[in-house]
Amino acid sequence: MLWACVLLPHLALDTVLRRHPAPDQPLALVTGPLQRRVLSAVNAAAAAQGLHRGQSVAAAEALCGALQVIDDDPARVARTRDFLAAWAYRYSSQVSLDLPGALVLEVEGSLGLFGPWPAFEARLRDDLRALGFRHRIAMAPTAAAAAVLARHQDGLAVTTPGVMHAALSSVPVAQARLPGKAAAAFERMAVRRLGQVLALPRASLGQRHGPALLSHLDQLLGHAPETLALYRPPDAFDEKIELNYDVESSLALLFPLRRLTADLAAYLAGRDGGVSRFVLRLGHEDREDTEVVVGLLAPERQPAMLFELARGRLERVAVPAPVRTLRLLARELPPFVPAARELFEARPQQSVDWPSLRERLRARLGNDAVYGLEAVADHRPERSWKRRDGIAPPSAPAHAPPAPRPTWLLPRPVPLHGRPLRLLAGPERIESGWWDGGDVQRDYYVVETAQGQRAWAYCAAGEHGPYMLHGWFA
Structure with a gap:
């Protein structure tokens, strides 16, 4: 087996920045008790102002008056990790979130579908950049080794146990994900590289650091089986963006809406399915949520299409009160069957195919404004047809007109x-x-x-x- 590790070193910060309307402005995540709030992560603009992790909020605001602080919410990060696992499920049926700050997926069985590893890796990186996550990727015969190598050298790929052992030997002990306080103990002993640890007598390692270290080393080298809990995608998509300001017009909701529909499309691609109906819920402070229902005649999963449909429905809704949260809920997720295409498309580049045009018209004009016609077995011309909703093919008339x-x-x-x-x-x-x-x-x-x-x-x-x-x- 071959495992790829996607290490996400800035997951908490990227989770906020990818949904923020102004990610280039100074921003920091804060944590700690109310009496001593400290920065847990800062973006590039805040770092340029001299802000850093562990700094108190008071000192940071003294240095940067335009700093925006947001609570570092572990639940928000957990939801993001689940979303990324759903995205990775598109590429492998064996995805795990057991390793902190990373996700691993078995890729040997997927190379025949997505091409050799360099092309496969490039595809993963393109997706992650589009989703807004900084990352490091490595591949190895074991998931634990892939996680260690991703931290040590981004882009490293080894496929045999011998090469993996040599690559692991050069990894600093501090990056080897050793359990407990083993890394600090080895540092005090002037043991700097993982290869030096592997050269020590096994019995002495077990006596001094316990069986947890031996088990970790065996899993790194593939001498012991890895027990990973595999991810299974949920049967519904439910994501919410909390806005840090009051939004009083639907135009200001387009940025978070685009991110939510893009996430929905990534989730659907992981399930190899589509969506036939989803709901936008605009959360207000002192009144019930406003619901905007987006119904489709056929399952879709293209992000541009989903965004255009949701945008068309949202623009036709009068926002009754300032919006504080935007939530997208999708439960009707039928199988997705792509439309048949010709090998050489005769359709002009700038034109829109009929399913896309139909859904856009329904979003702009309303469900009742776009419909089809169906023949009826009646000789009277004014009664020889009827309105047809949906996308089912029309039935043939009982008698063709003479x-x-x-x-x-x-x-x-x-x-x-x-x-x-x-x-x-x-x-x-x-x-x-x-x-x-x-x-x-x-x-x-x-x-x-x-x-x-x-x-x-x-x-x-x-x-x-x-x-x-x-x-x-x-």
């Missing part, structure tokens, strides 16, 4: 004025509807007006006028 029908049928017939009329085809007699009170007896003609237009008109059965216009031919 003559051509116009592409534009008027809502109701109107008198056809203008002379002379040239009769091109007809008459076609339609007598129907006696059983439901809508009896009609008409003779239909295809006529040409003086302006050269082709029309579909009728008169009473057996008569030769006056004519009533019922439709136009293209």
